[in-house]
């Protein structure tokens with residue numbers, strides 16, 4: 001009896017000393033709503049996003065890495081690396097020898113495309129004794145140095161990304177993973193409002209309805225966390241991969257169509273990746289680089305043409321063998337067509353990440369975060385070291401800095417590991 005009592009006392013005091021309140025094991029849920037532009041809450045009533053900002057932290061906006069498209073920018077969220085450093089340089093896997101290309105969904109299953117030397121946070125967390133999961137997040141289907149997220153779900157081909165009931169079911173499923181399997185980290189992906197932004201444009205009534213759906217879901221996520229008894233341990237970060245801007249249509253402007261440019265010929269190329277929004281990459285045939293470059297440079301006032309090695313350093317889109325020798329990008333409103341216009345979206349992304357329309361939103365709430373704090377903009381590479389810090393794991397080499405996001409934390413000395 002006495003022994004039991006003093007043993008308990010010992011345990012109690014050990015847990016007080018060894019695990020003070022601010023070192024309690026904390027969980028992180030990273031949520032991405034694809035294509036949620038930083039200012040989408042401005043002309044829409046968003047009570048749940050507003051409440052989340054009051055209860056936690058809101059950034060004015062966050063800057064995704066260039067190229068501002070889905071898979072590359074999501075892999076930056078998971079790794080804290082710029083795209084040239086993690087290697088997932090496009091939504092599409094391609095082989096310049098065979099000229100084969102795979103679309104977004106099929107590329108999810110190309111292991112070598114994703115596993116190119118950088119470990120996503122799931123694997124790092126698991127190697128350090130934590131448990132990680134992922135639902136629909138780009139990169140989930142692949143393995144990394146032979147390892148996968150412990151609990152994972154990949155959406156089927158032809159998935160309906162807009163179904164609000166499914167969003168709620170998925171939310172409850174993820175909260176179940178946290179509670180019943182004691183996961184420490186989960187990444188969760190929603191394919192909207194990107195689809196609606198492409199189809200109807202970022203200024204449409206349809207996008208405002210979808211923003212309301214996102215807002216309701218944000219409320220649902222927080223409600224579900226509470227229902228599952230996770231509120232005191234779970235930190236919820238909600239962000240996005242990029243923004244969206246309106247595309248100008250023919251008649252209003254002169255579209256960019258490469259085949260119409262004098263002196264340019266597709267026969268001078270051995271491979272090209274165009275007709276993919278405002279960006280493109282070209283591999284000229286041996287000896288044709290200068291010819292192709294000179295034909296395109298200055299050919300259209302809204303087309304930027306760069307040799308790979310001359311790319312502005314701020315874009316961090318040069319130092320990777322997968323990036324092709326000539327890089328093209330268009331100004332907001334324009335897309336790059338190859339032989340003739342085949343792109344009819346009303347909204348697009350993939351533009352320069354300095355453009356305000358490419359910026360994404362960021363909210364965070366939970367025991368690790370300050371309440372009712374609005375912070376200035378930061379680059380999304382900095383979310384990774386922040387998450388590692390909250391989880392108390394040692395980050396891999398990355399391009400982010402904890403010092404950039406640390407001020408959002410209620411206690412800045414929580415984690416064992418400090419990245420800088």
Ligand SMILES: *[C@@H]1O[C@H](CO)[C@@H](O)[C@H](O)[C@H]1NC(C)=O
Nearest residue numbers: 094095096097098099100112
């Ligand atoms: C591209 O295909 C060629 C021919 O099949 C092959 O030798 C090469 O390894 C492939 N490259 C990549 C990066 O997959």
Ligand SMILES: *[C@@H]1O[C@H](CO)[C@@H](O)[C@H](O)[C@H]1NC(C)=O
Nearest residue numbers: 087112115116117118321322
């Ligand atoms: C990354 O992929 C390229 C081919 O695209 C390959 O040459 C290189 O060895 C890969 N690096 C690692 C570390 O997997």
Ligand SMILES: *[C@@H]1O[C@H](CO)[C@@H](O)[C@H](O)[C@H]1NC(C)=O
Nearest residue numbers: 160162163164165166167169
């Ligand atoms: C939406 O998802 C729910 C739950 O998974 C399903 O029962 C319903 O059939 C779906 N509706 C549509 C229109 O896809």
Ligand SMILES: [Zn+2]
Nearest residue numbers: 035194198349
């Ligand atoms: Zn998109």
